[in-house]
Amino acid sequence: MSDDVSDKQAIRAQLLEARRRLPPEEVRRAAGALARRALDLPELSDAGTVAAYVSVGREPGTRALLDALRARGVRVLLPVLMADNDLDWGEYRGAEGLLPAGRGLLEPDGPRLGPGGVLTADAVLVPGLAVDGRGMRLGRGGGSYDRVLARLDRAGVRPPLVVLLYAHEVIARVPEEPHDRPVHAVVTPEGVRRFG
Numbered sequence: 001m002s003d004d005v006s007d008k009q010a011i012r013a014q015l016l017e018a019r020r021r022l023p024p025e026e027v028r029r030a031a032g033a034l035a036r037r038a039l040d041l042p043e044l045s046d047a048g049t050v051a052a053y054v055s056v057g058r059e060p061g062t063r064a065l066l067d068a069l070r071a072r073g074v075r076v077l078l079p080v081l082m083a084d085n086d087l088d089w090g091e092y093r094g095a096e097g098l099l100p101a102g103r104g105l106l107e108p109d110g111p112r113l114g115p116g117g118v119l120t121a122d123a124v125l126v127p128g129l130a131v132d133g134r135g136m137r138l139g140r141g142g143g144s145y146d147r148v149l150a151r152l153d154r155a156g157v158r159p160p161l162v163v164l165l166y167a168h169e170v171i172a173r174v175p176e177e178p179h180d181r182p183v184h185a186v187v188t189p190e191g192v193r194r195f196g
């Protein structure tokens with residue numbers, strides 16, 4: 001295994017442990033601040049369709065943001081994890097339209113759009129564990145979003161990629177592999193940083 005791959009695993013383990021230690025009230029406070037800051041981003045507020053995801057556990061919260069986008073008439077797409085870790089997509093129809101899925105995830109009921117559904121997004125909210133000063137992102141390691149970003153590239157579409165993190169998850173350097181693609185902006189409860 002290359003050094004960068006084993007570095008990634010060590011950093012992931014540290015960051016997931018730090019999330020597990022976050023008090024629930026801190027998770028709630030952060031989610032409110034993240035939703036407010038994310039809604040101020042023109043990349044998201046001007047979008048007709050946003051590809052997002054439903055935060056679970058101590059992930060930086062997206063639920064308030066999903067509902068606010070939907071209330072504004074934005075079409076919100078949510079991922080459905082497939083057996084090979086690639087992602088299918090469905091439309092968010094509100095909290096009642098979410099079903100418990102594997103790995104503690106919540107997924108949309110209703111029709112599936114296919115993996116190409118994400119190509120209709122004007123902006124993509126990408127989950128992550130960390131980002132560095134160049135916008136290089138560390139994910140959970142399933143490669144699901146690596147494939148989404150490669151699919152967008154192949155189709156020649158370049159929607160803004162936005163990651164929501166806690167402030168301590170903006171780190172000095174994420175080890176990168178050739179397939180990694182930088183994101184355009186990171187939102188933390190403390191502010192927004194654009195890369196470019």
Ligand SMILES: Nc1nc2c(c(=O)[nH]1)N(C=O)[C@@H](CNc1ccc(C(=O)N[C@@H](CCC(=O)O)C(=O)O)cc1)CN2
Nearest residue numbers: 053054055056059079081103104105127140142144145
């Ligand atoms: N909320 C959310 N949805 C998402 C992602 C994500 O990171 N967050 N994904 C990003 O690609 C995809 C799902 N990929 C996943 C890959 C691994 C695990 C995982 O390792 N889960 C742990 C339990 C949860 C935890 O403690 O973190 C497990 O199964 O042991 C979860 C989702 C699509 N949907």
Ligand SMILES: Nc1ncnc2c1ncn2[C@@H]1O[C@H](COP(=O)(O)OP(=O)(O)OP(=O)(O)O)[C@@H](O)[C@H]1O
Nearest residue numbers: 008138139140141142143144145146147150177179
């Ligand atoms: N376009 C792709 N198609 C298929 N597999 C890929 C693709 N890009 C990367 N992978 C594989 O996915 C695995 C995970 O990659 P990596 O560790 O960079 O994940 P990550 O970016 O942290 O996570 P994620 O993409 O799930 O958020 C690696 O084994 C990598 O080879």
